[in-house]
Amino acid sequence: xxxxxxxxxxxxxxxxxxxxxxxxxxxxxxxxxxxxxxxxxxxxxxxxxxxxxxxxxxxxxxxxxxxxxxxxxxxxxxxxxxxxxxxxxxxxxxxxxxxxxxxxxxxxxxxxxxxxxxxxxxxxxxxxxxxxxxxxxxxxxxxxxxxxxxxxxxxxxxxxxxxxxxxxxxxxxxxxxxxxxxxxxxxxx
Numbered sequence: 001x002x003x004x005x006x007x008x009x010x011x012x013x014x015x016x017x018x019x020x021x022x023x024x025x026x027x028x029x030x031x032x033x034x035x036x037x038x039x040x041x042x043x044x045x046x047x048x049x050x051x052x053x054x055x056x057x058x059x060x061x062x063x064x065x066x067x068x069x070x071x072x073x074x075x076x077x078x079x080x081x082x083x084x085x086x087x088x089x090x091x092x093x094x095x096x097x098x099x100x101x102x103x104x105x106x107x108x109x110x111x112x113x114x115x116x117x118x119x120x121x122x123x124x125x126x127x128x129x130x131x132x133x134x135x136x137x138x139x140x141x142x143x144x145x146x147x148x149x150x151x152x153x154x155x156x157x158x159x160x161x162x163x164x165x166x167x168x169x170x171x172x173x174x175x176x177x178x179x180x181x182x183x184x185x186x187x188x189x
Contacts, residue, residue: 106147
């Protein structure tokens with residue numbers, strides 16, 4: 001019975017959220033996830049994606065979907081959107097636009113923020129400049145070693161049990177500084 005009530009309640013809350021109501025997510029003592037529009041019940045606000053409404057087809061002609069301003073998908077949302085079973089899936093470290101000092105010798109740990117924890121049947125892989133850097137693993141951290149001096153773009157991809165890409169993080173730019181033996185003393189970065 002509870003399994004029937006939760007989807008129905010969620011459907012009512014999602015329909016109600018179209019009217020700009022904030023929805024909150026909390027968990028009860030039995031571990032059941034509860035969605036509510038009552039901020040006094042606690043929980044964290046849930047960011048809901050805008051709903052796309054396509055009118056019914058008219059007799060004899062196909063209706064065009066309405067154009068809604070500000071809802072065009074971003075480039076980083078191409079594969080797998082809108083499927084997103086996590087409240088948070090992003091690169092936590094390094095920060096966007098950061099520098100990796102030469103003293104790190106091009107070695108970098110990339111940490112992901114994944115909330116709730118990564119499900120057992122999901123894997124994550126790391127992309128460096130759009131190329132797969134490491135195979136998909138059940139982890140929230142990757143180690144890059146001996147990166148040459150230069151600028152890099154990092155992204156992580158969420159893969160489902162069948163190995164299909166379901167989500168991709170926003171890109172994070174990073175500049176690696178390395179000493180250069182060919183530069184005069186003090187000229188290296």
